[in-house]
Amino acid sequence: MNKNLIVPKDIGQAVDILLSGKVCAFATETVYGLGGDATNDDAVLAIYESKNRPRFNPLIVHCADIEMAKTLVDFSPLALELANFWPGPLSLVLPLKKSASISSLVSAGLKTLAVRVPAHPLARELIKKTGKPLAAPSANPSGKLSPTSAKQVIKAFGGKIPVLDGGACEAGLESTIIAIDGEKIVQLRAGALAREDIEKTLNREILIAKKGSAILSPGMLKSHYAPKAKLRLNVNEPTGEGAYLAFGNAQEFAGKMLNLSPNSDIKEAAKNLFAFLHELDEGGTKLIEVAPIPHEGLGEAINDRLLRAVAPKG
Numbered sequence: 001m002n003k004n005l006i007v008p009k010d011i012g013q014a015v016d017i018l019l020s021g022k023v024c025a026f027a028t029e030t031v032y033g034l035g036g037d038a039t040n041d042d043a044v045l046a047i048y049e050s051k052n053r054p055r056f057n058p059l060i061v062h063c064a065d066i067e068m069a070k071t072l073v074d075f076s077p078l079a080l081e082l083a084n085f086w087p088g089p090l091s092l093v094l095p096l097k098k099s100a101s102i103s104s105l106v107s108a109g110l111k112t113l114a115v116r117v118p119a120h121p122l123a124r125e126l127i128k129k130t131g132k133p134l135a136a137p138s139a140n141p142s143g144k145l146s147p148t149s150a151k152q153v154i155k156a157f158g159g160k161i162p163v164l165d166g167g168a169c170e171a172g173l174e175s176t177i178i179a180i181d182g183e184k185i186v187q188l189r190a191g192a193l194a195r196e197d198i199e200k201t202l203n204r205e206i207l208i209a210k211k212g213s214a215i216l217s218p219g220m221l222k223s224h225y226a227p228k229a230k231l232r233l234n235v236n237e238p239t240g241e242g243a244y245l246a247f248g249n250a251q252e253f254a255g256k257m258l259n260l261s262p263n264s265d266i267k268e269a270a271k272n273l274f275a276f277l278h279e280l281d282e283g284g285t286k287l288i289e290v291a292p293i294p295h296e297g298l299g300e301a302i303n304d305r306l307l308r309a310v311a312p313k314g
């Protein structure tokens with residue numbers, strides 16, 4: 001298949017591809033997703049194969065609305081409260097219904113399923129028109145950086161995957177993943193919805209999943225989100241041996257410098273993070289020195305991605 005780039009007008013073409021059991025990447029407000037019909041084993045297998053993703057790492061299922069999600073998972077009153085953040089960058093890990101019409105490969109054998117209703121209008125239209133829940137991991141080969149533009153998806157898969165182009169992703173970081181354990185709310189992955197914002201709205205504490213805790217995201221256990229270049233973190237004074245990824249008021253720097261947010265706006269920095277790492281990788285940079293990023297708000301997710309990017313691979 002070489003329908004490389006599908007413009008938004010061709011949403012019908014994307015629907016046809018998905019209904020034929022093949023994969024099609026599409027824009028969401030977080031990052032681009034590699035979509036497939038979650039009810040079709042072949043489509044779900046094709047997702048795992050295209051990404052070279054370990055089969056034990058379950059996928060997030062994207063729904064057009066909460067009604068669609070309710071056919072797949074059970075919502076406790078607490079889960080319903082959290083679902084008020086939909087459509088938006090929040091994935092909820094909830095008990096999978098026995099009656100759910102879904103490929104068993106999606107949840108990789110777990111009794112739970114991660115679901116979310118994306119906010120990007122094109123993504124929602126695609127799901128509505130397909131009429132099926134869409135399994136969609138980030139549209140990158142396993143372990144690599146998530147794409148925030150259609151061009152990055154095309155490049156990452158050598159033009160073999162069709163992409164429904166919805167422009168640059170608004171958030172630029174993956175969704176926040178939350179699991180509910182009785183009355184406890186546990187964050188499995190920091191993401192584009194800041195934990196503090198959820199805590200304020202719900203007036204409840206959110207726990208952070210730690211290594212060894214009962215519920216974990218299988219995909220969060222090792223090195224991930226890695227650019228090709230080596231990263232050095234919390235660098236206030238760049239050595240000049242590589243490029244500098246600055247934040248806020250940065251000093252003059254003779255080498256290549258990209259500033260995540262000259263005005264120290266953490267949301268802007270989140271949006272730029274993957275895009276800038278992609279840009280530096282494309283430029284062939286071997287070393288990226290990164291300025292310290294504050295931990296507040298979306299800073300939690302940014303620092304999480306940076307730490308995983310420097311973690312030993314394996």
Ligand code: TXA
Nearest residue numbers: 030033058059112113114137138174175217218219220
């Ligand atoms: O923003 C996003 O979430 C993007 C867009 C495309 O929606 N998707 C995304 O998917 O980041 P992916 O597959 O790259 O990351 C999904 C994470 C993985 O770490 C996986 O282990 C975890 O979600 N996950 C999926 N189902 C789970 C479950 N039932 N329990 C715990 N973790 C789960």
Ligand code: MG
Nearest residue numbers: 137138139146
């Ligand atoms: Mg991913």
